Amino acid sequence: MEERNKLEAAAGKLRFERRRERQKALLLGIISIFIFLTVWQMLCTLHIVGENVLVSPIKVIQAIWIKAGDTRPDGNTLLQNILSSFRLVLIGFGLALVIGLPLGLLMGWYRPLDKFIRPIFEIIRPLPPIAWIPIVIVILGIGTAAKSFIIFFTTFVPIVINSYTGIRETNQVYINFAKTCGYSNWRIFRTVGIPSAMPLAFAGMVIALGNGWGTLVAAEMLASNSGLGYMIFMGRSYGRIDIIIAGMLVIGLIGLALTAALELIEGYVLKWRIKEK
Amino acid sequence: MENRNKVELHKISKVFLNGDSCEAAIEEVSLSVKENEFLVLLGPGECGKSVLLNIVAGLMEATSGEVYINGELCGGIHPEVGMVFQELGVLPWLTVRDNVALPEKFRGMSKKDRYAHGQEFIDLVGLHGFEKYYPHQLSGGMKQRVGIARAYASDSDILLMDEPFGKLDAQTRYSMQDEILKIWNQNKKTVIFVTNNIEEAVYLGDRIILFTAAPMSVRRIYDLKDLPRPRNYTDEKFLQIRGEINRHMDLVIQ
Ligand SMILES: Nc1ncnc2c1ncn2[C@@H]1O[C@H](COP(=O)(O)OP(=O)(O)OP(=O)(O)O)[C@@H](O)[C@H]1O
Ligand SMILES: [Mg+2]
Numbered sequence: 393m394e395e396r397n398k399l400e401a402a403a404g405k406l407r408f409e410r411r412r413e414r415q416k417a418l419l420l421g422i423i424s425i426f427i428f429l430t431v432w433q434m435l436c437t438l439h440i441v442g443e444n445v446l447v448s449p450i451k452v453i454q455a456i457w458i459k460a461g462d463t464r465p466d467g468n469t470l471l472q473n474i475l476s477s478f479r480l481v482l483i484g485f486g487l488a489l490v491i492g493l494p495l496g497l498l499m500g501w502y503r504p505l506d507k508f509i510r511p512i513f514e515i516i517r518p519l520p521p522i523a524w525i526p527i528v529i530v531i532l533g534i535g536t537a538a539k540s541f542i543i544f545f546t547t548f549v550p551i552v553i554n555s556y557t558g559i560r561e562t563n564q565v566y567i568n569f570a571k572t573c574g575y576s577n578w579r580i581f582r583t584v585g586i587p588s589a590m591p592l593a594f595a596g597m598v599i600a601l602g603n604g605w606g607t608l609v610a611a612e613m614l615a616s617n618s619g620l621g622y623m624i625f626m627g628r629s630y631g632r633i634d635i636i637i638a639g640m641l642v643i644g645l646i647g648l649a650l651t652a653a654l655e656l657i658e659g660y661v662l663k664w665r666i667k668e669k
Numbered sequence: 670m671e672n673r674n675k676v677e678l679h680k681i682s683k684v685f686l687n688g689d690s691c692e693a694a695i696e697e698v699s700l701s702v703k704e705n706e707f708l709v710l711l712g713p714g715e716c717g718k719s720v721l722l723n724i725v726a727g728l729m730e731a732t733s734g735e736v737y738i739n740g741e742l743c744g745g746i747h748p749e750v751g752m753v754f755q756e757l758g759v760l761p762w763l764t765v766r767d768n769v770a771l772p773e774k775f776r777g778m779s780k781k782d783r784y785a786h787g788q789e790f791i792d793l794v795g796l797h798g799f800e801k802y803y804p805h806q807l808s809g810g811m812k813q814r815v816g817i818a819r820a821y822a823s824d825s826d827i828l829l830m831d832e833p834f835g836k837l838d839a840q841t842r843y844s845m846q847d848e849i850l851k852i853w854n855q856n857k858k859t860v861i862f863v864t865n866n867i868e869e870a871v872y873l874g875d876r877i878i879l880f881t882a883a884p885m886s887v888r889r890i891y892d893l894k895d896l897p898r899p900r901n902y903t904d905e906k907f908l909q910i911r912g913e914i915n916r917h918m919d920l921v922i923q
Contacts (some may be wrong), residue, residue, distance in 0.1 A: 568726075572752045573772045574748055590762075
């Protein structure tokens with residue numbers, strides 16, 4: 393009984409320390425952002441930089457607030473722009489996931505398929521996404537399809553490469569074990585190969601989503617009439633620095649939220665990897 | 670029935686291609702294992718024990734020679750053969766209970782039956798209460814037990830064990846040796862147990878086959894059926910056999 397109490401006490405202490413650790417990290421993050429905002433605000437209120445170059449964070453937040461209900465200057469409310477961009481990234485990333493993940497996994501598992509597809513993939517791989525824009529315009533025009541394709545491309549490559557590498561690193565002993573159970577190659581692929589590949593595949597997805605969201609502005613450079621990238625460009629045309637910075641801020645924050653959401657899913661799917669610290 | 674052997678190897682040889690040169694790993698190894706026998710394969714490090722076991726399991730092809738199981742020529746994976754791997758091979762993304770239930774999953778057993786069946790062996794290896802743990806939450810010795818429980822639960826009549834206690838500390842090793850004998854006594858199977866530890870071999874085996882260093886070939890066979898179990902490390906007979914093997918093993922290494 394006493395042993396038990398001692399253990400409970402120790403566990404309580406560990407939990408407390410861990411919570412302290414997390415609080416400390418959070419506090420540091422908040423301080424860092426606070427200092428950043430203060431310096432920014434100072435630059436503006438002390439007129440170190442002009443209104444036409446940089447607006448204060450308070451003005452930016454005001455702009456976001458107003459933009460929530462106001463369609464000026466680009467013709468959409470902020471939410472409409474967010475949804476429009478979101479849709480683009482979701483289509484591009486979703487397509488890349490649906491095609492790229494199985495492709496990478498299958499290529500990594502089946503040698504002949506690898507040999508067959510590798511040459512094409514290696515040629516396409518180093519092309520920067522922006523280099524696709526002209527040809528995409530010619531073939532797909534300037535609609536949703538074209539813009540999604542640009543996003544698709546930036547997300548496709550890291551997804552394929554990471555799932556490919558992940559499954560190639562499957563421990564041979566696991567495969568041998570499955571073989572001694574009489575599993576077929578296809579079944580070993582599913583029960584052993586895919587779980588083994590998941591940690592790297594998820595890393596690829598996180599990179600891909602970051603890339604995709606980051607390429608948004610470039611993709612929306614192809615004529616748009618909505619989206620966060622479009623909003624930034626219209627802000628520039630109308631000389632609205634506050635709109636530009638508001639757009640950047642929203643893109644950054646949503647990118648952060650997307651990555652966090654993906655990591656949350658990763659933590660759940662890969663719970664077998666979580667190590668006690 | 671002229672062949673009452675459970676497993677029989679006939680002149681197994683294995684050559685590896687190393688760049689341009691050939692390297693003989695196994696040279697004409699013939700041996701046989703009786704039903705429910707506990708056979709120990711003893712040999713120095715890197716002599717080819719794992720390769721031989723992989724050939725018996727059907728995971729590797731012999732360059733020449735044949736493997737017979739139940740008197741029938743066997744050319745690959747055999748459903749009656751289960752294996753405990755030297756490198757464990759416990760799947761990290763499955764809980765203890767799912768790992769143990771995996772072989773039965775292939776046979777199409779329902780989840781409930783699989784768990785119930787597996788539980789028996791989880792209890793047997795002393796992992797009761799750890800069913801829902803993931804491998805990274807277990808110690809090395811516990812993982813080893815998962816591998817053993819899994820192989821035992823797989824319902825295979827022939828169990829191949831490749832240095833299953835190789836990476837354990839002496840204390841755990843001793844208790845695992847007792848554990849494995851206990852399980853084997855309760856649930857007899859044909860066991861081929863690989864080790865490079867003489868003491869362990871003498872403690873466990875009905876019979877010991879001593880191998881030479883690479884290229885691997887049979888050096889000597891020791892019949893220990895007369896040595897009663899449970900054996901004692903300090904027993905006179907035990908020490909005598911141990912010493913004898915030791916002398917031959919030394920010859921092998923030099
Ligand atoms: N797939 C392979 N290709 C080429 N050579 C191999 C292969 N597998 C094993 N060998 C070689 O065969 C020899 C025997 O290896 P094996 O793993 O069977 O040794 P072992 O007796 O199990 O050693 P240990 O006691 O360290 O486990 C080694 O020299 C090894 O390099
Ligand atoms: Mg070995």
